[in-house]
Amino acid sequence: MLTSVLACSLTVLSVHGLYSASDDVVELNPSNFNREVIQSDSLWLVEFYAPWCGHCKSLAPEWKKAATALKGIVKVGAVDADQHNSLGGQYGVRGFPTIKIFGANKQKPEDYQGGRSGQAIVDAALNALRSLVKDRLGGKAGGSDYGKHSGGGAGNKKDVVELTDDNFDRTVLDSDDVWMVEFFAPWCGHCKNLEPEWKAAATEVKEQTKGKVKLGAVDATVHQGLASRYGIRGFPTIKIFRKGEEPEDFQGGRTRSDIVARAMDLYSDNIPPPELQEILNEDVLKKTCEDYQLCIISVLPHILDTGASGRNSYLEVMRTMADKYKKKTWGWLWTEAGAQMDLESSLGIGGFGYPAMAAINARKMKFALLRGSFSETGIHEFLRELSVGRGSTATVGGGALPKINTVEPWDGKDGVLPMEDDIDLSDVDLDDLGKDEL
Numbered sequence: 001m002l003t004s005v006l007a008c009s010l011t012v013l014s015v016h017g018l019y020s021a022s023d024d025v026v027e028l029n030p031s032n033f034n035r036e037v038i039q040s041d042s043l044w045l046v047e048f049y050a051p052w053c054g055h056c057k058s059l060a061p062e063w064k065k066a067a068t069a070l071k072g073i074v075k076v077g078a079v080d081a082d083q084h085n086s087l088g089g090q091y092g093v094r095g096f097p098t099i100k101i102f103g104a105n106k107q108k109p110e111d112y113q114g115g116r117s118g119q120a121i122v123d124a125a126l127n128a129l130r131s132l133v134k135d136r137l138g139g140k141a142g143g144s145d146y147g148k149h150s151g152g153g154a155g156n157k158k159d160v161v162e163l164t165d166d167n168f169d170r171t172v173l174d175s176d177d178v179w180m181v182e183f184f185a186p187w188c189g190h191c192k193n194l195e196p197e198w199k200a201a202a203t204e205v206k207e208q209t210k211g212k213v214k215l216g217a218v219d220a221t222v223h224q225g226l227a228s229r230y231g232i233r234g235f236p237t238i239k240i241f242r243k244g245e246e247p248e249d250f251q252g253g254r255t256r257s258d259i260v261a262r263a264m265d266l267y268s269d270n271i272p273p274p275e276l277q278e279i280l281n282e283d284v285l286k287k288t289c290e291d292y293q294l295c296i297i298s299v300l301p302h303i304l305d306t307g308a309s310g311r312n313s314y315l316e317v318m319r320t321m322a323d324k325y326k327k328k329t330w331g332w333l334w335t336e337a338g339a340q341m342d343l344e345s346s347l348g349i350g351g352f353g354y355p356a357m358a359a360i361n362a363r364k365m366k367f368a369l370l371r372g373s374f375s376e377t378g379i380h381e382f383l384r385e386l387s388v389g390r391g392s393t394a395t396v397g398g399g400a401l402p403k404i405n406t407v408e409p410w411d412g413k414d415g416v417l418p419m420e421d422d423i424d425l426s427d428v429d430l431d432d433l434g435k436d437e438l
Contacts (some may be wrong), residue, residue: 017051018060019078024067026077030087034197037077037102043129044075045121050082052389053096058116065118066125067158074125086264087257090208094329096133101128104135109343110223125415135419153254159202159217171216172241172268175324178213178266179241180205180250180259188235194254201259207265208260215259240266273323276315279343282404288331289362289401294386296322299344302337303415311410314374316354321379328387330359339407346397359386365396380390 018219019025028036028046037044041082049056067076081088081096089107091100101124114124162202165179171178181196202215220227220235229343230239230247239249239263252258275374279285279297289295300306315334322332335343337354347367349356355372357379366390372378385391396402 015161017080018049018056019064023064024071024076025064027077029076029346030257030261031082031253031255033087033256037075038256040075040106042075043125043132044077045070045107045125045128046076046100046102048081048088048091048096048098048100050096051080052082053169058095062116062118062121062358067119069118069122069124074129076125076437084261086261086268089264090204090257090260092414097359103128107335110112116378124400139157140144144236159206159213161401163216163218163223163226165225168218168223173243175214176243177211178263178270179216179261180213180266181216181241182219182241183218183230183232183235183237183239185221186219187221187237190254194236197256197259200256203261204256204260205263205267208264213267214225215263215397230334242266242270242273250418261416268327271326273319273326274332276318276322276332276334278409279333279407280409281403281406285333285343285401286403288333289360292331293329293361295333295360295362296383297343297347298334298353299337299340299349299356299358300334303338303410304417305354307414308412317374317376317379320376321383324380325383326424336410338400340404342402343404346402348394348397357382358397359383365399367396368392368393 005207017027019027023025025047026036030356043064047056047059049059063076063078079087081093081098088098091098093337095172098120099250100109101112102109110128112121112124114120115173125333161171169422172181172304182191182194184194198217205215218226220232220237226232230237240250250262252262261370270291277284277288296318297316298318300311303311308315318332318334322330323343335392337344344356347358347360348360348369355374358367359368360375368386371380382391
């Protein structure tokens with residue numbers, strides 16, 4: 001079933017798209033998605049895929065077959081969500097392939113629940129089409145006003161913050177959030193065309209980023225001081241503001257999807273790195289490895305071998321790499337050598353010494369080991385190879401996550417050798433120690 005989350009991250013084989021112009025599958029991207037899908041009155045089936053994903057490659061011929069059968073009846077499209085990950089992010093795509101049905105309400109596409117054969121896809125499309133027609137016969141609106149230029153639009157006007165000479169510095173420049181600000185003139189035709197797109201994008205960005213990226217608007221004909229300060233010479237002009245940095249011109253398209261895509265990139269740049277957790281019990285390992293596409297696990301030397309300063313230097317390397325790869329859906333864990341022997345055994349750790357690192361795909365129960373140095377350079381090379389599907393992998397020992405011991409968290413201090421019991425020599429006759437026993 002396509003509702004299963006299919007993580008293909010350790011089986012990358014290709015970076016080429018699965019569909020071409022000769023296919024009846026419409027290739028979709030952030031530049032044309034709003035125009036082709038959102039503003040369309042047609043029913044759309046859209047596959048979000050990754051070119052390297054084995055399940056996606058298996059689906060491709062069936063998807064093409066369905067597209068040909070439905071030509072002129074239902075639109076069938078595909079998004080390379082590996083290349084256009086912001087577009088996939090807008091629709092909550094977490095695994096490949098993911099198929100969504102864009103029907104009457106384009107704002108709320110439905111997840112496809114059917115099988116992977118061409119026949120199953122066609123049957124599901126026709127069922128969705130019948131439902132759409134029935135709704136229209138019943139007086140419900142077909143299609144969506146989302147992002148259209150004809151009045152209103154689908155967004156909430158309140159989600160576009162009105163900025164003025166008086167509130168701009170306090171609201172934008174002093175904010176820890178990222179801002180996209182439109183400078184407009186009420187008489188400008190291009191500004192009128194942008195307004196519904198900007199409003200729709202503001203609502204979606206607010207939801208997707210939990211308010212961490214905001215959209216605002218300045219009437220530059222009224223607040224001329226702001227327009228002059230930022231060198232506004234034409235309308236509409238969009239600028240990006242990040243705290244402590246010079247404003248940046250927005251160079252992207254003017255559709256909702258273009259704006260949202262850029263906002264999601266800004267959000268990804270601004271999010272904190274994932275938490276680096278010590279493996280203290282089974283729940284920590286299970287939750288991290290099952291919730292994330294990959295979990296990166298380091299086994300660090302015993303505290304008696306490195307001391308606190310040595311361990312902290314290894315943890316700092318891990319935090320640096322977690323920050324570098326924070327856009328990836330990866331979890332980051334560590335444990336002390338000897339604390340989780342079943343885990344070490346299942347990953348074949350020990351023969352390479354400590355520190356050691358492994359990347360686990362819990363859905364496939366596959367793992368890869370760091371063979372290079374435990375350094376920023378060595379780990380970066382290891383993770384980069386994983387990202388593009390290179391590097392050798394093996395099956396987790398036992399085919400399942402191993403048993404995990406419950407341990408106390410590291411207290412951040414140097415290790416202390418265990419105290420041995422004092423030996424009482426008072427009853428020993430030292431004069432007899434040199435005599436041979438008869």
